[in-house]
Amino acid sequence: MNQTRIAIIVGSLRRDSFNKKLARAIEKLAPPEVSFIHIPIGDLPLYNQDDDAAQAEPVTQLKASILAAEGVLFVTPEYNRSVPGVLKNAIDHASRPYGQSAWQKKPAGIIGVSVGVVGTAMAQQHLRNILANLDMPTMGQPEAFIQAKEGLFDADGTIGLDSRSFLEGWMRHFIAWVRAHSAIGNAGCGH
Template sequence: MKYDIAVLVGSLRKGSINLQLARALEKLMPDNVTFKYASLADIPLFNQDDENNMPASAAALKALIAGAHGALFVTPEHNRSVPAALKNAIDWGTRPWGQNNWNNKPVGIVGASPSAAGTALAQQHLRNILAAEGAPALTTPEVFLQMKEGLIDAQFNITNADTKAFLQGWVDRYVAWVAKFAT
């Protein structure tokens, strides 16, 4: 079976280390998995006045999630929590009432930071948010990646063999997790 994965990268910047991590994970995925990247930058701040006639960018995000077999969050940590752009996207995905796209959607959560904490606090907050929305999240292994210069090369290859093997193990668990929920 083929699996489409909605990928939400919580950083909007071009040189994002989390975007690099997403691209590196994409290379480790088996051939039956396709990454479909969400575009978070042009989604306006959530406004409940607009939830029944939502902006096209928010509707496109919801359609992407709805059509995917699973979702992958690749998140930076901003001030010890989830970046605002990511929380905004999650909020649109829950609305309007009765149209929560996260419910029963299997998710994976990973993140990269220059610090040794590796986005652990942001990921814990993200787990709380997604649990409330009914999204079953893969628990372990957890990927708190400390990004170092050259760890991911320009072609999105992981240059450290141990890190590559660890992330490959995570990919295998994640794909099996998504498969469990596929109908």
């Protein structure tokens, strides 16, 4: 089977972010024919439409990395019941200039971890609305609102035993989603 490339975008800049840790841990649950591209978003300038004609190097790198992937995995915390500003900034950059969005037709998955019992449910719902506008087919089920609690991660940073089965199943669904929708999107876009 051909290699499936997944772009991972973590919506947190915090050094010890639970979401960065989750991104690295669930990556290990994927089959060997899946590779991951971690896309940094912390060095992007604030989006300004005046810059669309001459996008900064970090923006062109962001767009190139997205275009090189078959799918996108968003791993995001929830800030004030929504997506972090840094994530929205990255989304806005890669969608511009108008008509040149790197997001269009890219299959997506959303997952996140928080200390709260509802995980990142509100942020994920807001992100789904944004991705629908960008024409990104986004996996609806299973949803994964992960609570950061004792045992989520083992000492070596892998997913703990109590959550492993659920997250392995989530990853299987996500990879199948990407493969099914990547083929449809590529056939429809002439790729």
